[in-house]
Amino acid sequence: MQSFEKDGIWFLPETPDKERFGRIKFYPNQPPKLDLVGELKDLNLQEKFNKPQEFPIIHGYLIGNNGISEKITLYNCYQPISLTTGIETNTIYADFILQGHHFISLDEFITDEVIVSFYHLEEWINLPNLKIEGILSNLSASTFQEIKIIQNIMETLEIGTLLDCSINLIDIPTFEPHKLALTNFLGLKANQIYLIDRKKILIKSKQFRNFKYYIKIIELLQEFFTFASGNIIYPSSLESYILVPEERVVSIDLLKSLKSEKMIQTDIDSKISEPNNKKQVIIQKMETPIKINIFYQTFDSLDRQNNNFQQTKVLFYFNNIQEQSNIILKNWEINRDQLSSIIELYLRLIYLPLRHINDWFLTLAQSIEGFHRIDYEGRYCDEETFEKIKTKLKDTFLTEFKKYNIGQSYHKSLLNKINYWNEYSLKERLEDLFSNEDFYKCLPDNFFIDSQEQEKFVKQVRDTRGSLTHPDSNTSDKKIKKKNKHIVTGQDLEKIVYKLKIILEACLLKQLGLDSSQVKTILSQKYKFG
Template sequence: MQELEEVGIWWIPSDPDFQVSGLLKFSSSTGIRLELIGSFQEYRKVDCPIILGVTQGKLVTLCGNKPIHSRSSSPGFESEKYSVKTAFIGAHFSNLDEMKFHRIAVEYSYLADWANLPLIRRQEELEEDNYNIRGFDFSYTRPEPIRGNTSQGVLSLVYTWHNSGLPFQINFSQSATFEIKSQEHLSFEEWMSKLIFTLQNFITLATDRPNSVTRVLGFSPYGDRAIEETPHFTKQDVSIEIIYRSVYTETRQKDRLLRDDLLFELKDIQETFGDTMAQWLTIAAELDSVCNLFFSTRYSQRMYQENHFLNIVQAVESYHRRRRSNRILPKQEHEKRINRIVNNASEGDKEWLKQKLAFSNEPSLKERLVYLVKETREIIAPLVNDEEPFIKQVRDTRNYLTHYDKSLQKKAVKGGALYWLTYTLEILLQTCFLKELGFSSEQCVALFDKNERYQFAIRETKGTNN
């Protein structure tokens, strides 16, 4: 999200006549701050869950305000600073119940690269000698939106463009936006948990790199607007920019991603866009713990390698637990075995023994890995020369880092070997996600074959083993 610094007049909804000047500031590092030249607390000892304001013709609602600093001096003036959770720019909401949106538009840092933005055509007009350029003709055709129905509403990929409008220069840019229209009016927190963060994870998976939210617009029939309604322009059509401090922010490393940077692109799912996106929302809901563990490592770039490894191993284990059989024996057969063992124990040991055997019918980590490696062998095989030692390394390293058993210290991998062990497990999970989305084994192979990061890992693996 872009940095913001706006001077305005501010007040609380219960007393609009008492107004205070102040500066509204936002940056990804510090979040939202309101610095008042004056104080609300001087006259009323109450919280300020909502603060309203006007900055250069824009209506602003600040929500979740906490005082973090106040000062008074004589001679001098009162001053006060607030930490703000969310800023809604474009409307005034007098209470929390009004902050409901039926449609959200959100942009991510690499969404445009994934969405196959069209080329801007440039035709040169040459002089008669064919050496000097006399002029240029520019041509651009905006692609049609792509839509699909999901359990959360209609999801669209919309292409937009921007032009400075200056008569003596061309300043043209294009972007791609996810728009979600719901049948319900949801709070911004509900939009965040149900869709905004879920779609962020999707585009992070697809582009094979962490994405941040770069812009959010909300559409709501509630609140007061600066523009009056007309027969062709209603309050529901007016966009409200929503600013907040994201958990993860990123500066783009490239002007545009190439095809071999991505895991898959829009063209790979264009014919099944609606079904694929609907399936991802289902996956995110059913595999919430797996997604949280996997994607947290993508957004936490400063995580220790050991923590990174443990998160991924836990995600793999959780995935198998959710999606595959979590029993070694049929339930009734296992219960008979438990009863047979417990009945032969002394009375004082029976309760302790029951607790120890409570999860004894679940597959071990090794058994889970054997199953998933077999399912993803076509992708994992180029990274793993021998499956059995690979699985043993994962198990021993996990057990050492979890229990710190000194007998496993020499068996646990470290340094660069731990990095590649973790990366291979990530590839395993990515393959599982792709198959969950409907990609066949053959399609998965084709996608990884063109992925430069995966191909680099294969070259490194072969070089290490040679």
């Protein structure tokens, strides 16, 4: 979303006469901020310093360069406690800026659709609408007689549903019809034409919903696009439309004969006034569409590392999954809830790539372990049997602890650890994944040269994770590696991380509904072995 700073006049809906001057500041990596001269509400000292002030709604008029004002609503605002000297100024933060209308409450802002654009959406969709054709000259094969640049605007394409709303891909033409018609009418000559492939997402509901409902869907899309592209993708604009009732004068006619004034109610909710001055005034109640531009914080300060789209980071493009996009989006919605902690760990690798290799390793190991725990059995015996074993172990420990006079705190600590004794270790979870034939088919060719390399990899992951989570303060890295040959560091650890990332991506892609051959194709295009 584009940053801006604009001056305006601000007031509360309940006190419209108490206007204050201020400047609204918006940056996508910060909450919207209003620097206000004075107070919106009269407060005594105790009220002012007792707690931060909260304002559900603040109204304003933005002041344009040519004096034209524009309505604006700030939603869910708070003013921190502050002490100022001299001219009284205050800072107010808001959750949302709604440009285009004065809302009395947010329950009033309901709509059945919103349109959102994302940075780099066109690169990831990978369905360009621009085509260049050259017609060679009859005189020379090295020159063109004519160059045609064609922009084919595709029809709106429904790509799936999220939270009971349809997700549609729409093409935005470079030239809007009315602007192109005006250019042709005026006969303007162009010596430079800037063409661009622009695409947006139309989120459409079968019923009217509060606009905040659509924010949840946008966040799901934002994370999905980031996961799929390997690049940080954020909304660049968000807009919607509301219908605002207003009265308009439709026509005024002279009447040839009229003796008295009377009012006639029509069947289209209009009024015909027939006054003594022999004029007929028709006022019709209409609903006028008003465009609402929505601004809010879309990312944190540390999130955005590079504005350029990097193709080498892409996991898959839209055209790779276009035929199954509806299934994949629905599975993303389901798994974003069921595997929330795993997906968040994976997304952290994209949002915060400048991390120590040890942190990458631990994050990936934890993610794979957590995924297996949720999606696979991963237990030595059934819960009923283990409960019987656990009861006997508790009784045995209690007897032995009393016998040797061991403290109660250690007894509780050990009993707590028993709860995890029935679960597979990280090593066994990796072995279980690799023994699953359907999963193993997802991995690129030559991922492991042979079973010995696979076994070595599993042991390296287990022992390296153990050395990082339970370090020995009295032993150097060299001594640890000499003592345990399966603990890896440096470039060897980078190779382990490389493979762990592929394993986790294979797990997540399978969860989205892709079959093993599709997953293998996607991963083989991105990663090479052998």
